[in-house]
Amino acid sequence: MRIGILGGTFDPIHYGHIRPAMEVKQALALDKVLLMPNHIPPHKQQPNITTAQRLKMVDDVCQQLDGFELCDIEAKRNTPSYTVITLEKLNNLYPTDELFFIMGMDSFIQLQSWYQWQRLFDFAHIVVCQRPGWQLDVSHPMQQILTARSQGSLERPASYKQKNCGLIFPVTVTPQDISSTQIREQLAQGVIPTNLLMPITLDYIQNQRLYLP
Template sequence: MRIGILGGTFDPIHFGHIRPALEIKSLLGLDSIWLMPNHIPPHKASPLVNTKQRLAMVELVCQEYKEFKLCDIEARRSGPSYLFTTLEELNKIYPEHEFFFLIGTDSLVSLPSWYHWQSLFNLCHFVVSTRKGWRLTSDMPIFKEYEQRLTTLGQFKSQKSGLIFQVDITPQAYSSTQIRQQVSQGLSPSDAVPRQVLKFIAEKNLYQTPA
């Protein structure tokens, strides 16, 4: 099966995560998208709510959208969530699957700072979504890899790993930071967050201090 993986803190998960992932699933003909919450993200500040609560919010989304599945492999770790370690483990557990890791241009630019970054291409494909204000230039360390591995959807042939797909998706004007700020102000951002997730946030009294 072709499995897309979307990692993140999901603090909280919102339509800015959900809608692009659904578009990518359709564009690439993926069988499923696995939503993978981090426990201790090595490239971001620590989440404001605990791992158990973030897992619960993602599970609510998976219950509502059959296209998604919760992947808790990183959330169960006690240490930082390095993608290399995660993909190694997933490939051992699911050797029959072909993994597509979803990132934005901003993350692709920083990829050379990731743990064992060049070995990641032996473990998955990358699907890169355009990010406003970000672009690749020839002086960037990732540029050569990007240029060599870039593959159009029409040229795609079955290959276990190592390709890069560039996709244009519908821009989403949502961010977790803004959502947390709205909730702390007593607002209910129903346009940005699924109803069941908002209900969970209210029931657990989350994000009541400014982000």
């Protein structure tokens, strides 16, 4: 199988996470996408609600989307959620499948600051979501890596015929100008962002009185 993996704090999960993941799933003919909330994010401040509440919201969303599943491997970890450790474990769980780790271009250009980032390619392909027409500056240190590993089609080049990892798949996605911070601020002000959240997520937030004033 071809399995996509999208991690994040999902505080809360919103259409800015969901729609690009759906577009990547279709573009790369993925069999399923794992949505993976983290417990202790190494690059962000701690979430505003509990891990259990974030897991519940993500699971609710997955129940309504075909081919999406909750992955709680990082949520169960009591140490920072270093991606390379997670991908190594997932690679062991899915030894015959191709893993596609999904990230935005904003994360990709910071990849060299990630823990043991070079080893990510030992366990998965990297999917880089980018806005239409956006190009990485040729002088950026990640441009050489992007060029060397980039693969624009579903067919692997000859040099990777025997590998289920190590490629970069740039995927152009529809821009989603949505952030969890923006949603939390709106909710704190009593504004209900019905166009930014799936109805089941909004229902849970209101029932549990999360983020509300």
